[in-house]
Amino acid sequence: MSVPGDLQYTRTHEWVRREGDTATVGITDHAQDELGDVVFVELPEEGATFGAGDAFGTIESVKAVSDLYAPVGGEVVEVNSALDDVPEKVNEDPYGDGWIVRLRVSGEGDLLSAAEYEKVLEEEE
Amino acid sequence: MASEALRRTPLYEEHKALGARLVDFAGWEMPVQYEGIKAEHEAVRTRVGLFDVSHMGEVVFRGPQAREAVQRLVTRDVSRLTVGQAGYAAVCYESGGTVDDVLVYRTQDDFLVVVNASNREKDVEHFKENTGDLDVEVVDESDQWALLALQGPEAAALLQTFTETDLSSIKYYRYEVGEVEGAYAVISRTGYTGEDGFELFVRSDDAPNLWRRLIEAGAAPVGLGARDTLRLEAGMCLYGNELDAETTPLEAGIGFAVHLDKESEFIGQRALRREQEEGLRKRLVGFKVEGRGIARHDYPVTVDGETVGSVTSGTLSPTLNEAIGLALVAPGVEDRFEVAIRSRTVPARAVPLPFYKRERK
Numbered sequence: 001m002s003v004p005g006d007l008q009y010t011r012t013h014e015w016v017r018r019e020g021d022t023a024t025v026g027i028t029d030h031a032q033d034e035l036g037d038v039v040f041v042e043l044p045e046e047g048a049t050f051g052a053g054d055a056f057g058t059i060e061s062v063k064a065v066s067d068l069y070a071p072v073g074g075e076v077v078e079v080n081s082a083l084d085d086v087p088e089k090v091n092e093d094p095y096g097d098g099w100i101v102r103l104r105v106s107g108e109g110d111l112l113s114a115a116e117y118e119k120v121l122e123e124e125e
Numbered sequence: 126m127a128s129e130a131l132r133r134t135p136l137y138e139e140h141k142a143l144g145a146r147l148v149d150f151a152g153w154e155m156p157v158q159y160e161g162i163k164a165e166h167e168a169v170r171t172r173v174g175l176f177d178v179s180h181m182g183e184v185v186f187r188g189p190q191a192r193e194a195v196q197r198l199v200t201r202d203v204s205r206l207t208v209g210q211a212g213y214a215a216v217c218y219e220s221g222g223t224v225d226d227v228l229v230y231r232t233q234d235d236f237l238v239v240v241n242a243s244n245r246e247k248d249v250e251h252f253k254e255n256t257g258d259l260d261v262e263v264v265d266e267s268d269q270w271a272l273l274a275l276q277g278p279e280a281a282a283l284l285q286t287f288t289e290t291d292l293s294s295i296k297y298y299r300y301e302v303g304e305v306e307g308a309y310a311v312i313s314r315t316g317y318t319g320e321d322g323f324e325l326f327v328r329s330d331d332a333p334n335l336w337r338r339l340i341e342a343g344a345a346p347v348g349l350g351a352r353d354t355l356r357l358e359a360g361m362c363l364y365g366n367e368l369d370a371e372t373t374p375l376e377a378g379i380g381f382a383v384h385l386d387k388e389s390e391f392i393g394q395r396a397l398r399r400e401q402e403e404g405l406r407k408r409l410v411g412f413k414v415e416g417r418g419i420a421r422h423d424y425p426v427t428v429d430g431e432t433v434g435s436v437t438s439g440t441l442s443p444t445l446n447e448a449i450g451l452a453l454v455a456p457g458v459e460d461r462f463e464v465a466i467r468s469r470t471v472p473a474r475a476v477p478l479p480f481y482k483r484e485r486k
Contacts, residue, residue, distance in 0.1 A: 037161050037162050040418065042417075060419055062163060062440060063350050063440075
């Protein structure tokens with residue numbers, strides 16, 4: 001499973017890319033593989049505000065429903081509405097076109113480095 | 126449940142070798158998917174897929190009163206089954222609630238009843254408890270048998286290359302005893318996918334070789350994930366979802382397997398007759414979600430904010446690419462209702478079943 005070194009992670013298998021006060025959020029390669037074929041992503045409204053650790057949406061595969069948790073606190077400034085039509089982008093490109101939301105960061109969360117996240121995955125094995 | 130405690134089918138090593146994702150299903154370590162649910166679903170709809178359903182139970186009724194025993198236990202009139210024929214039936218409690226849904230095979234001397242893995246122990250106990258006065262032996266032969274399902278438009282052509290039995294002579298819900306790839310097999314033209322296909326009962330020891338040969342010949346391995354989406358598109362019930370002890374077969378829409386007029390009495394017959402006369406307390410409907418979202422098991426069905434039923438099964442249909450589902454609803458509910466999908470209420474519309482029907486040649 002790919003775990004890019006330049007991203008930060010959560011124990012609930014989201015990733016974060018920080019650029020200034022903006023954070024792009026998605027789910028990890030491991031998470032998309034565990035879910036299987038993603039068929040629906042329930043995105044939040046732009047302008048909604050979430051605290052770090054809050055559920056901000058859901059993601060569904062054919063078989064299962066999972067909550068999405070905000071890795072950091074902030075306001076939703078953009079959602080990946082392309083996922084409405086092609087949710088499988090989450091499977092195909094979880095760290096790229098399969099991103100889910102962008103937040104304007106207003107609160108820090110308990111984030112893991114790539115190395116720490118890899119350890120979490122090993123422990124789950 | 127600890128993984129050590131899980132039961133494994135004779136094909137467990139095959140699943141591991143194919144890289145299947147294994148899950149606990151009714152106490153069995155079973156493959157939920159190999160390549161992916163959508164790809165496996167499509168393989169069955171357009172080509173041919175192979176399922177390991179060896180976790181299902183095989184219970185044999187043997188002895189002079191085998192027929193009386195089965196007649197008493199199931200809703201179908203099994204005296205109408207000819208040797209070589211199989212019939213779908215429900216097993217009921219006196220209340221009319223459902224113990225299990227089963228396939229009954231009539232053989233020359235015996236009856237074979239194929240039961241759900243999740244109900245096997247409960248069923249055997251129920252069968253024995255209710256036939257103690259009859260001269261019949263109820264034998265759980267599940268551990269001796271593996272069950273492979275080969276399903277899809279190309280199933281017959283592929284299987285024909287492995288057997289001398291003329292498959293074109295086996296009609297739907299009929300079976301023949303023969304050899305497949307040199308192994309003793311009961312070849313049954315049945316399935317749980319809405320496609321043409323076969324279920325093959327073979328000895329456990331023969332299963333791995335047959336499995337490998339069918340895969341080599343082009344059958345796609347298919348897990349329980351796609352098995353569920355396929356049966357749901359075909360409008361078929363799953364015990365634990367559409368059927369349970371609180372739901373009668375009439376309510377679950379499988380009245381075609383209930384012969385209320387059969388001469389010998391069956392357990393639950395009086396309750397089902399009464400329900401038939403007085404009207405169903407709930408009924409199964411197929412529906413499509415008209416808004417965004419996917420209905421799932423146990424989500425409430427509402428009309429004007431009032432709960433009038435609940436979703437029994439729901440998924441995104443891989444064939445139709447629409448959110449479909451089955452629900453048990455109160456009798457007065459019309460064709461329009463809503464499904465509470467977590468925090469939202471989404472409109473849904475009742476549609477005729479099945480959602481998917483194959484084109485017959």
